[in-house]
Amino acid sequence: MASNGQSTKPPPNPSPLRSAKFFQANMRILVTGGAGFIGSHLVDRLMQNEKNEVIVADNYFTGSKDNLKQWIGHPRFELIRHDVTEPLLVEVDQIYHLACPASPIFYKYNPVKTIKTNVMGTLNMLGLAKRVGARILLTSTSEVYGDPLVHPQTEDYWGNVNPIGVRSCYDEGKRVAETLMFDYHRQHGIEIRIARIFNTYGPRMNIDDGRVVSNFIAQAIRDEPLTVQLPGTQTRSFCYVSDMVDGLIRLMEGNDTGPINIGNPGEFTMLELAENVKELINPDVKIITVENTPDDPRQRKPDITKAKELLGWEPKIKLRDGLPFMEEDFRQRLGVPKKA
Ligand SMILES: NC(=O)c1ccc[n+]([C@@H]2O[C@H](COP(=O)([O-])OP(=O)(O)OC[C@H]3O[C@@H](n4cnc5c(N)ncnc54)[C@H](O)[C@@H]3O)[C@@H](O)[C@H]2O)c1
Numbered sequence: 001m002a003s004n005g006q007s008t009k010p011p012p013n014p015s016p017l018r019s020a021k022f023f024q025a026n027m028r029i030l031v032t033g034g035a036g037f038i039g040s041h042l043v044d045r046l047m048q049n050e051k052n053e054v055i056v057a058d059n060y061f062t063g064s065k066d067n068l069k070q071w072i073g074h075p076r077f078e079l080i081r082h083d084v085t086e087p088l089l090v091e092v093d094q095i096y097h098l099a100c101p102a103s104p105i106f107y108k109y110n111p112v113k114t115i116k117t118n119v120m121g122t123l124n125m126l127g128l129a130k131r132v133g134a135r136i137l138l139t140s141t142s143e144v145y146g147d148p149l150v151h152p153q154t155e156d157y158w159g160n161v162n163p164i165g166v167r168s169c170y171d172e173g174k175r176v177a178e179t180l181m182f183d184y185h186r187q188h189g190i191e192i193r194i195a196r197i198f199n200t201y202g203p204r205m206n207i208d209d210g211r212v213v214s215n216f217i218a219q220a221i222r223d224e225p226l227t228v229q230l231p232g233t234q235t236r237s238f239c240y241v242s243d244m245v246d247g248l249i250r251l252m253e254g255n256d257t258g259p260i261n262i263g264n265p266g267e268f269t270m271l272e273l274a275e276n277v278k279e280l281i282n283p284d285v286k287i288i289t290v291e292n293t294p295d296d297p298r299q300r301k302p303d304i305t306k307a308k309e310l311l312g313w314e315p316k317i318k319l320r321d322g323l324p325f326m327e328e329d330f331r332q333r334l335g336v337p338k339k340a
């Protein structure tokens with residue numbers, strides 16, 4: 001029986017690499033989207049284990065080689081320019097499947113490509129997992145809950161999602177990706193893991209990527225007004241990236257398929273977030289309100305009971321402790337030192 005209570009086929013034979021004695025690396029791990037924000041932090045953590053060999057496949061749409069520069073040329077590391085909408089032939093034991101633009105302005109930029117990335121990309125990675133007997137983890141999203149009518153969101157909530165809206169390429173795309181994961185699990189015995197990630201922030205986010213934490217920090221550093229989108233009472237729960245990476249690795253290494261919410265339950269309105277950024281980074285900055293975009297979820301907070309019980313995981317870094325780490329990174333990249 002699988003951990004979700006459904007019977008499954010036994011998994012296909014794992015790659016012989018898993019038990020190979022004479023390889024330098026005991027575990028060969030593919031990270032799709034590994035040149036992006038969360039992916040590159042995940043790669044840093046995986047590379048710390050000398051038994052891991054890490055392959056990153058990325059098309060650099062929102063990621064960059066710069067995020068991985070410390071590993072390029074390392075004998076246990078390999079970087080491939082690859083678009084996951086095309087099949088990939090590599091021999092690996094684990095697949096962390098992250099490839100997908102995550103910021104709303106980027107995923108809405110080419111919505112057809114976003115849905116292809118989610119559907120065909122996940123199908124291709126599942127095909128790879130099936131061929132080589134690898135375990136595969138999908139980074140799904142709290143956006144599968146849409147504009148949630150249940151609060152906080154538990155994993156058994158099916159969501160309130162607009163199937164034809166401007167966000168659908170992403171949230172419906174991830175919902176199909178989750179369906180594909182479970183169908184491959186039930187039909188082919190693939191070992192799957194699904195993380196439902198809630199808003200994550202930290203160093204290396206694209207400075208102008210449009211997400212709220214990166215926007216506010218860049219605006220505060222540049223002395224520009226913080227743009228709170230109306231009504232400003234909408235809430236999000238922000239998880240620091242090191243906590244997120246820890247949760248993803250525990251999920252991959254554990255025995256539960258998920259889906260499991262991984263996020264920080266500390267919940268803030270966007271006005272409260274702006275006040276925090278103002279107070280911590282630039283007390284002179286103005287806060288203004290601007291138009292919002294369609295279908296913006298009004299509230300979002302993870303119930304992390306499952307992550308606590310099944311993974312022994314909970315976030316350690318509070319928002320007010322994480323924001324200064326991100327400020328430091330943004331100041332460095334923008335070339336604006338903190339005023340004395
Ligand atoms: N950061 C968050 O708050 C958050 C929340 C929920 C879910 N997620 C999920 O986590 C994953 C990583 O998010 P992130 O914040 O690091 O985003 P990101 O945009 O920084 O990283 C995504 C990476 O995927 C790559 N990519 C995009 N399309 C691709 C394709 N077709 N083929 C190959 N590579 C491709 C990009 O170049 C980039 O390096 C995504 O799957 C996202 O949906 C993130």
Ligand SMILES: O=C(O)[C@H]1O[C@H](OP(=O)(O)OP(=O)(O)OC[C@H]2O[C@@H](n3ccc(=O)[nH]c3=O)[C@H](O)[C@@H]2O)[C@H](O)[C@@H](O)[C@@H]1O
Binds near residue numbers: 143198199200
């Ligand atoms: O956690 C998740 O599951 C999802 O969260 C985010 O989506 P979203 O919450 O809409 O992220 P933001 O674009 O950062 O917006 C958060 C809130 O801030 C507001 N906002 C955004 C930008 C800004 O300048 N000002 C502002 O008030 C938005 O209206 C929204 O209410 C991510 O970008 C998705 O990739 C991810 O899957």
